[in-house]
Amino acid sequence: MKKLMLTNQAIAQGAYEAGVKVLSAYPGTPSTEIAENAAKYPELYAEWAPNEKVALEVAFGSCVAGVRSMACMKHVGLNVAADPLFTGAYTGVNAGLVIVVADDPGMHSSQNEQDSRFYARSAHVPMLEPSDSQEAKEFVKLGYELSEKYDTPVLLRTTTRIAHSQSVVSCEDRVELENKAYVKDMRKYAMMPANARPRHVVVENRENALKSDLKTLNGVNKVEILGKELGVVCSGAVYQYVKEVLPNASVFKVGMVYPLDIEAIREFSKNVDELLVVEELEPFFENQLKANGITCHGKDLFSLQGEITAETIKEKLFKTAMPVPASAPVRPPVMCAGCPHRGVFYVLNKLKCIVTGDIGCYTLGASAPLSAVDTVLCMGASIGMAHGFSLANPEYAKKTVAVIGDSTFLHSGITGLINCVYNKDTNTVMILDNSTTGMTGHQEHPATGKTLKGEDTVSVDLVELCKACGVKRVSVVDSYYIGEVERVIKEELNAPEVSVIIARKPCELLKKGAKPVAEIDNCKGCKACMKLGCPALVAGADGKVSIDSTLCVGCMLCAKVCKFNSIKLVK
Amino acid sequence: MNILIVGVGGQGTLLSSRVLGKYASLTGKECKLSEVHGMAQRGGSVVTHVRMADKVYAPIITMGEVDVLIAFEELEALRWKHYLKEDGHLVVNSQKIFPMPVIMGLEKYPEDVEEQCKSVKNCHFVNAVKLAEEVGSAKATNIVMLGAVCALCNMDKEIFAQSVTACVPAKFLELNQKAFSAGYDSVK
Ligand SMILES: Cc1ncc(C[n+]2csc(CCOP(=O)(O)OP(=O)(O)O)c2C)c(N)n1
Numbered sequence: 001m002k003k004l005m006l007t008n009q010a011i012a013q014g015a016y017e018a019g020v021k022v023l024s025a026y027p028g029t030p031s032t033e034i035a036e037n038a039a040k041y042p043e044l045y046a047e048w049a050p051n052e053k054v055a056l057e058v059a060f061g062s063c064v065a066g067v068r069s070m071a072c073m074k075h076v077g078l079n080v081a082a083d084p085l086f087t088g089a090y091t092g093v094n095a096g097l098v099i100v101v102a103d104d105p106g107m108h109s110s111q112n113e114q115d116s117r118f119y120a121r122s123a124h125v126p127m128l129e130p131s132d133s134q135e136a137k138e139f140v141k142l143g144y145e146l147s148e149k150y151d152t153p154v155l156l157r158t159t160t161r162i163a164h165s166q167s168v169v170s171c172e173d174r175v176e177l178e179n180k181a182y183v184k185d186m187r188k189y190a191m192m193p194a195n196a197r198p199r200h201v202v203v204e205n206r207e208n209a210l211k212s213d214l215k216t217l218n219g220v221n222k223v224e225i226l227g228k229e230l231g232v233v234c235s236g237a238v239y240q241y242v243k244e245v246l247p248n249a250s251v252f253k254v255g256m257v258y259p260l261d262i263e264a265i266r267e268f269s270k271n272v273d274e275l276l277v278v279e280e281l282e283p284f285f286e287n288q289l290k291a292n293g294i295t296c297h298g299k300d301l302f303s304l305q306g307e308i309t310a311e312t313i314k315e316k317l318f319k320t321a322m323p324v325p326a327s328a329p330v331r332p333p334v335m336c337a338g339c340p341h342r343g344v345f346y347v348l349n350k351l352k353c354i355v356t357g358d359i360g361c362y363t364l365g366a367s368a369p370l371s372a373v374d375t376v377l378c379m380g381a382s383i384g385m386a387h388g389f390s391l392a393n394p395e396y397a398k399k400t401v402a403v404i405g406d407s408t409f410l411h412s413g414i415t416g417l418i419n420c421v422y423n424k425d426t427n428t429v430m431i432l433d434n435s436t437t438g439m440t441g442h443q444e445h446p447a448t449g450k451t452l453k454g455e456d457t458v459s460v461d462l463v464e465l466c467k468a469c470g471v472k473r474v475s476v477v478d479s480y481y482i483g484e485v486e487r488v489i490k491e492e493l494n495a496p497e498v499s500v501i502i503a504r505k506p507c508e509l510l511k512k513g514a515k516p517v518a519e520i521d522n523c524k525g526c527k528a529c530m531k532l533g534c535p536a537l538v539a540g541a542d543g544k545v546s547i548d549s550t551l552c553v554g555c556m557l558c559a560k561v562c563k564f565n566s567i568k569l570v571k
Numbered sequence: 572m573n574i575l576i577v578g579v580g581g582q583g584t585l586l587s588s589r590v591l592g593k594y595a596s597l598t599g600k601e602c603k604l605s606e607v608h609g610m611a612q613r614g615g616s617v618v619t620h621v622r623m624a625d626k627v628y629a630p631i632i633t634m635g636e637v638d639v640l641i642a643f644e645e646l647e648a649l650r651w652k653h654y655l656k657e658d659g660h661l662v663v664n665s666q667k668i669f670p671m672p673v674i675m676g677l678e679k680y681p682e683d684v685e686e687q688c689k690s691v692k693n694c695h696f697v698n699a700v701k702l703a704e705e706v707g708s709a710k711a712t713n714i715v716m717l718g719a720v721c722a723l724c725n726m727d728k729e730i731f732a733q734s735v736t737a738c739v740p741a742k743f744l745e746l747n748q749k750a751f752s753a754g755y756d757s758v759k
Pocket residue numbers: 026027028029074076077080111359360361362379404405406407408409434436437438439440
C-alpha cells in the first residue's frame with residue numbers, strides 16, 4: 001500500500017516492518033514524531049524516557065536481551081547519550097539496534113547546528129542518511145541487517161528538511177522475529193579495562209570488514225553517471241536540490257555516510273572533469289576525500305553555516321541573482337496568549353533578577369519585552385550555572401534564579417539541584433510546571449501521569465522529589481497569581497539555603513473548549529500591560545490598548561498589572 | 572505545480588497541506604510536502620511547501636518557482652511574494668496579525684501591504700475569516716482559502732472536495748464542505 005508519509009512516520013513504519021519490539025526516545029525537534037507514530041502500532045512497545053541517555057541505555061538493554069530496538073533523539077540529544085554510544089560501540093549488540101539522530105542545519109528549532117556525522121566517526125559506528133521518506137524506511141531495515149551482521153549499533157541521520165517532509169512510501173508487512181537467545185557473556189557486555197581492550201580490537205576489525213564490504217552493499221550509495229564536466233558528491237536533502245538544479249551533472253549519492261566509500265568516490269571522480277562536494281555544515285566528506293588525495297571543491301564555495309538549498313547552489317555555481325524580498329517586520333515566535341510562563345518572567349524582570357534560563361517554551365522569556373533571561377546553554381544547565389554564579393560572587397546568590405521547565409528538570413535538572421544542596425549554595429530554583437513538554441508539541445513526561453501509549457501511570461511528585469534531594473524550602477505557587485509569585489521569589493532569594501519554587505499551571509493549549517475573553521474599557525494608555533508581551537494586547541495609533549478577542553483566552557494577567565482597573569472578563 | 576502556504580504559527584496551515592497532498596495523490600501525481608514543526612509554531616512565521624508533478628525531487632520550492640502562494644495573513648504574503656513565478660497566483664486571506672515588534676511599537680505594520688501585494692499580476696484577496704464565520708466557524712478559514720484557490724487555479728473541484736472530505740474530522744465535515752463552497756463561489 002502506498003501512502004504519503006512524513007519521514008519520521010516512515011522511520012516508525014520501518015521499525016515496525018523490521019520487527020522492532022522496543023523503542024525509547026526523548027522528544028526533540030525534528031525527531032519527535034518517530035516515537036509518537038511508533039506508539040500507534042500495538043506490536044511495538046514505545047516509551048518516552050526522561051532523557052536521551054536513558055533512552056539509549058534502554059534500547060541497548062533490549063537489544064542485548066534479544067529484541068530489535070530503537071532509540072530516537074535530536075542532534076543535541078546525542079550529546080547527552082554519547083556516553084552509552086561510545087562504549088556500546090565496543091559491546092556491540094545481540095539483536096539489532098538503530099539509533100536515529102536528527103540534525104537541524106539552519107537551527108529551525110535548536111540552540112546550535114552541530115554535525116552528528118562526527119559521532120559516527122569518533123565512536124566507529126556506521127551511519128546511514130536517507131533522502132526521502134521511502135529511503136528512510138528502507139535504511140531503517142538495512143540498518144537492522146547491518147547491525148546484526150556486523151554486531152554494531154547503527155546510526156540513522158536525518159536533517160529537518162528530510163525529517164519534516166512527506167513523500168510516498170510503500171508499506172509492507174512486519175516480519176515477526178523470534179527473540180534472540182540471551183547468553184551471558186561478560187567479555188562482550190561487561191566493559192572494564194580487561195574486557196574493553198580486546199573489544200577495541202573488535203571495533204577496529206569490524207570497521208575494516210565493513211569498509212571492504214562496502215562495494216557489495218548494493219544501492220546504499222548510488223552512482224548516476226550523466227555529464228562528464230561535473231561530478232557531485234552529496235547526501236540527504238542536498239541530493240534532491242542537486243538533482244533539481246544540476247540535472248546534467250553526474251552524482252555520487254552517499255547513503256552510507258560512515259564509513260565513507262572513498263575508493264568508490266575515487267573511481268567516480270575519474271569519470272568527471274571536476275569533483276564537487278555539496279554538504280551542509282562541516283566538510284565531513286570533503287576532508288576525508290582530500291586526506292586520501294582526491295582533489296575536489298566544497299567549502300571553498302559553500303558555507304559551514306545553515307542549510308544548503310537549491311537557491312544556494314544556483315547562487316554559488318551560476319551566480320544567479322535571486323529575487324529580492326519586500327521589507328517586512330520580522331515575526332519571531334512568542335509565548336502564547338494565556339501562557340502560564342509569562343507572569344513569572346514579568347516578575348523576574350521587574351525584580352531585576354539574574355536569570356539562568358533553560359530550554360523550552362520559557363526560553364521565550366528572553367525575548368522583548370519580558371527580556372528576563374540572562375543565559376541559555378543546554379537542557380538542565382540553568383541550575384548548574386546558577387551555582388556557578390553564586391561561586392563566582394556570593395552576592396549573586398541573592399539575586400540569581402535558575403528557571404527550568406518540568407520536563408527539562410526531570411531530563412537533567414535534578415543532578416544540578418543535588419549539586420547546589422550538596423555544595424551548600426543558597427540560591428533559588430524555579431520549576432515552571434505546565435504539566436507537559438510544551439515546546440516540542442505536548443509530550444507526556446514522568447510527572448504527567450500518562451505514558452507515551454496513553455496509559456495511566458505513576459506521576460513523579462516534584463515537591464517530594466526536591467525534598468528528597470535535600471531541599472528544605474519547597475513552595476508551590478499558581479503561575480497566574482503574580483503578586484504571590486513576586487512575594488515568594490523575594491522571600492526565597494533572601495533565604496540562607498537552597499530553595500525551590502514550583503510555579504504550577506497547565507499549558508493553556510492543553511485546555512479545550514470555549515474560553516473566556518477580556519475586554520478593556522476606558523484605557524488610559526499607560527501601557528503597563530504591554531510589558532507582558534502578550535500577543536492578544538494591541539496598542540492602537542492613539543496609544544490606547546485593545547484586546548484581540550480571537551487570541552485572548554481570559555487569563556487576566558493584564559488585568560492584574562492594569563493600574564486603572566480597566567480590564568474586565570466579558571464571557 | 573508548486574504551492575507555498577504561509578501564515579502565522581497556529582493558523583492551521585498543516586491541514587491545508589494535508590488536503591493538497593491528498594489532491595495530488597487522487598490526481599495521480601507524485602507529491603512532496605515540507606512543513607514546519609517546533610519553535611515557529613509558537614506564533615512565528617510559518618511556511619509549508621507543497622509540490623506535485625510527475626517527478627518531484629526537492630521537498631522545498633526554489634525561490635521564483637511558486638505557482639500559487641496561499642497567504643493566511645497579509646504581512647506573510649508580503650514576506651514571501653518574491654517566491655512567486657511571474658504569472659503565479661497570490662491568494663491572500665484579508666487578515667492582519669501584528670507581530671511582537673509591531674505590538675511593541677518598535678516597527679510598523681506596513682500600511683501599503685495590499686498595494687504591494689497587488690503589484691503581483693494575479694493577486695486575489697479573500698475575506699476568508701468572515702466567510703468562514705458565515706458558514707459556522709472561523710476555524711474553517713483555511714478551507715475557505717482552499718476553495719478560493721481551487722477556483723482561481725482551475726483545479727478539479729470534484730477531486731478537491733473529495734480531498735477535503737478525506738482530511739477533516741467527520742464531525743466537522745459539513746462545516747468544511749460549506750466553507751469550501753463559500754471560498755469557491757466567492758471568486759467564481
Ligand atoms: C538534549 C536536548 N534534548 C531535547 C531538546 C528539545 N527540547 C527543547 S525544549 C524541550 C522540552 C521543554 O519542556 P519543558 O521543560 O517542560 O518546558 P515547556 O516547553 O513545557 O515550557 C525539549 C525536549 C533539546 N533542546 N535538548
